[in-house]
Amino acid sequence: MPLLKIDKLTEGLARDWSGFLRDWDRSLRAGNYPETTRYNYLLAAAQLARYLAEYSPDPDADEAAEDPTAVTKKHIEAFQAWMIDTRSASTALNKHKGLQQFFRWLLDEDEITRSPMDRVKQPKTPQKLIPVIRDDDTRRVLDACRGKGFASLRNEAIVRLYCNTGARLSEIGNLLVTDIDLNTESIHVHGKGAKDRRVRIGPKTSRAVSKYLRARAKRQGADEVPQLWLAERGLNPLRPNGIKILLKRLGAAAGIDGLHAHRWRHNYAHEWKLAGGDTGDLMLLLGWASDDMPRHYGASAAAERAQEVQVRLGIGERV
Known part of the structure; x- marks a missing residue:
């Protein structure tokens, strides 16, 4: 710090x-x-x-x-x-x-002999179903990015990376140019706790990142800046907090309140669990060390699956 x-x-x-x-x-x-x-x-x-x-x-x-x-x-x-x-x-x-x-x-440090935190209970927090972001909402956000200028190309690449990978705000926000490998269509993500992982990206996301990189390369002096994302003007990096503000602005333009990167992370886990994906594989892809996280992030998918079963069974509707 x-x-x-x-x-x-x-x-x-x-x-x-x-x-x-x-x-x-x-x-x-x-x-x-x-x-x-x-x-x-x-x-x-x-x-x-x-x-x-x-x-x-x-x-x-x-x-x-x-x-x-x-x-x-x-x-x-x-x-x-x-x-x-x-x-x-x-x-x-x-x-x-x-x-x-x-x-x-x-x-x-031997400054105290007993922690005052001993026997202090953690506050209980309400378990909420985090609203996922639907494909139609993401399309509206991408429409808000539409354009051929530098900022438009950058914004589309950012949104598609969050949507396609489910990565954390800081993981996409702190990417370096050298973390991008378009030959293998993958990115090198620097996760929490110094845990790095490689994540694959799809063709649409790869194309959006490629177009941004070509626009970035045209900016004089950009090759001397290691950070992937640049501000709209000049050579200052666009950092995670700046991306957080950018996403809120794009969400407002798309008519979506409270847009943030973690909604795509929840959506990634939601879609994965709805498709019957393996929890262990999901943990590897999203950089989780505890299986508490997929249970938390997958809660909305579990509720949706339960509702689908409820409708299919028709309990109480056969009388």
């Missing part, structure tokens, strides 16, 4: 909190944790520190607001409840996971 970001995260924190977070960031970087993971971990700890200093009703929170080694189970539970009230249970769960890592690191 660049120094500017860690400065911003620790701004206004007590000296001990700030020092520990800087040391933890250095440890995470040495462990080759992805930047997004490091940021989320550090943000969770920084938010706990600010809660203790500004919002905690506990009269004994002052010491913990100055020094993370003074944080107790009671402080964690109060912070978690506050997160649920002011954000959501899902956000509170993410903070819980980040704080587990922080206090585990403090244990490893």
